[in-house]
Amino acid sequence: MSDLKKNEGHSHHHNHSVLPEEPELRVKAIETLLIQKGLIDPDTLNELIDTYENKIGPKNGARVIAKAWVDDSYKERLLKNSTKAIEELSYTGRQGEHMVVVENTPETHNMVVCTLCSCYPWPVLGLPPSWYKSDEYRARAVREPRKVLKEFGLSLNDNIKIKVWDSTSEMRYLVLPMRPDGTEGFSEDELAKIVTRNSMIGTGLPELKDD
Amino acid sequence: MTRPHDMGGRFGDGPIPIKVKNGKCVDDEPVFKFDWHAKALAVTLASASVGKWSIDKGRFFRESLPPSDYNRFSYYEKWVSALVNLLIEKKLINNEELKNAVDEVTKNNNFLIDKKNQEHKDVLKSKDVSVTLGRGGPSKRENLKEPKYKIGDKVKTMNFSPNVYKIGGHTRLPIYARAKRGKIVLHHDSHVLPDKSAHDLGDGQEHLYTVEFTSNELWGITNGNKNDIICIDLWESYLTDDT
Numbered sequence: 124m125s126d127l128k129k130n131e132g133h134s135h136h137h138n139h140s141v142l143p144e145e146p147e148l149r150v151k152a153i154e155t156l157l158i159q160k161g162l163i164d165p166d167t168l169n170e171l172i173d174t175y176e177n178k179i180g181p182k183n184g185a186r187v188i189a190k191a192w193v194d195d196s197y198k199e200r201l202l203k204n205s206t207k208a209i210e211e212l213s214y215t216g217r218q219g220e221h222m223v224v225v226e227n228t229p230e231t232h233n234m235v236v237c238t239l240c241s242c243y244p245w246p247v248l249g250l251p252p253s254w255y256k257s258d259e260y261r262a263r264a265v266r267e268p269r270k271v272l273k274e275f276g277l278s279l280n281d282n283i284k285i286k287v288w289d290s291t292s293e294m295r296y297l298v299l300p301m302r303p304d305g306t307e308g309f310s311e312d313e314l315a316k317i318v319t320r321n322s323m324i325g326t327g328l329p330e331l332k333d334d
Numbered sequence: 335m336t337r338p339h340d341m342g343g344r345f346g347d348g349p350i351p352i353k354v355k356n357g358k359c360v361d362d363e364p365v366f367k368f369d370w371h372a373k374a375l376a377v378t379l380a381s382a383s384v385g386k387w388s389i390d391k392g393r394f395f396r397e398s399l400p401p402s403d404y405n406r407f408s409y410y411e412k413w414v415s416a417l418v419n420l421l422i423e424k425k426l427i428n429n430e431e432l433k434n435a436v437d438e439v440t441k442n443n444n445f446l447i448d449k450k451n452q453e454h455k456d457v458l459k460s461k462d463v464s465v466t467l468g469r470g471g472p473s474k475r476e477n478l479k480e481p482k483y484k485i486g487d488k489v490k491t492m493n494f495s496p497n498v499y500k501i502g503g504h505t506r507l508p509i510y511a512r513a514k515r516g517k518i519v520l521h522h523d524s525h526v527l528p529d530k531s532a533h534d535l536g537d538g539q540e541h542l543y544t545v546e547f548t549s550n551e552l553w554g555i556t557n558g559n560k561n562d563i564i565c566i567d568l569w570e571s572y573l574t575d576d577t
Contacts, residue, residue, distance in 0.1 A: 174464070175375065263347055268562060274359075292522070
């Protein structure tokens with residue numbers, strides 16, 4: 124037991140002090156060393172960067188939401204087994220292995236945070252924006268969500284219940300916003316265009332272009 | 335019993351760092367603000383394929399940075415610093431090699447990488463990136479044990495860090511939700527227990543639940559709001575019956 128309970132250490136969490144102060148050089152040093160040692164491949168780095176810069180982003184999530192707005196049976200599947208329904212659109216994998224879609228209603232508004240780190244549903248939203256990873260959002264979203272939402276320009280009536288989802292496990296949360304009035308004749312593609320990233324995190328609403 | 339990453343509910347932080355125009359958030363940030371952010375992400379993801387550390391171990395190394403470093407480092411600086419510590423612990427690199435690499439790039443920022451040792455057998459190849467990301471690393475596991483709780487049950491969280499395996503070890507019960515009363519609202523079957531997985535002690539799968547807490551329970555009558563709810567994913571061993 125004494126071995127099991129060994130104090131989770133000090134020394135090996137301090138090796139990074141060898142790195143230079145300049146962040147760019149830090150990355151360069153470690154990248155150089157790992158390539159030299161044959162542990163990473165430069166082409167792979169470019170592929171990974173291209174993937175998250177150009178291929179995976181909030182446009183994916185917007186397609187999910189738009190489909191749910193026009194197709195009731197899809198919406199039902201989405202709320203019942205979110206991972207599977209999102210997989211129907213081929214959005215799967217890393218940081219979205221276990222999805223939960225939470226629905227906004229006239230009575231309840233949902234918002235998502237990760238107070239302990241920066242958990243975020245990558246396959247549908249891409250990498251998180253810097254504010255989502257900020258101390259300010261992580262510290263305040265759970266204690267004063269209404270004040271936080273006001274800073275985003277979203278003032279909710281006091282009677283509306285706010286549900287804040289703190290992503291402490293590998294479950295990843297995606298907000299299904301309410302379809303705005305005045306979008307009755309919209310096609311699925313047109314609807315996807317008004318679904319903002321913030322509306323799927325819960326820090327905003329869908330935005331009609333003339334707003 | 336805290337580490338600097340466990341900041342939910344903390345006082346003192348300023349406005350959310352967003353761009354606001356006409357009272358509305360303007361969301362036009364590029365995916366990567368600097369090239370080195372992109373590199374930091376890519377190097378970390380690519381190294382994990384040879385390092386084979388669990389996602390929990392990766393998180394534990396980030397939150398184990400000395401608090402003074404954790405607080406002053408930007409997001410990707412934390413990633414890179416924790417990565418170095420992980421690579422050294424896994425003996426994939428050593429301190430001397432790291433010092434040499436630092437010397438090289440400090441002397442010459444345009445330092446060209448020309449020498450390549452034999453490639454590690456598990457190195458992530460560019461052609462496999464899409465399939466590897468698409469597969470991900472599911473945390474759901476089989477569990478023969480029946481769930482202790484059902485939806486609607488009232489529970490109370492531990493009043494200390496539930497990590498009984500390592501002093502100061504990794505856990506996902508935030509300090510703001512300790513010794514609080516809540517209600518089970520979702521059951522997600524069984525998942526890898528971070529408290530074990532972060533320390534190479536196996537998957538230790540347990541039933542995972544979403545527990546709903548009222549804002550007033552977490553923050554008190556004066557700081558809370560009677561209409562707000564906070565939902566937190568918690569493993570079975572983090573919970574006791576609230577009778």
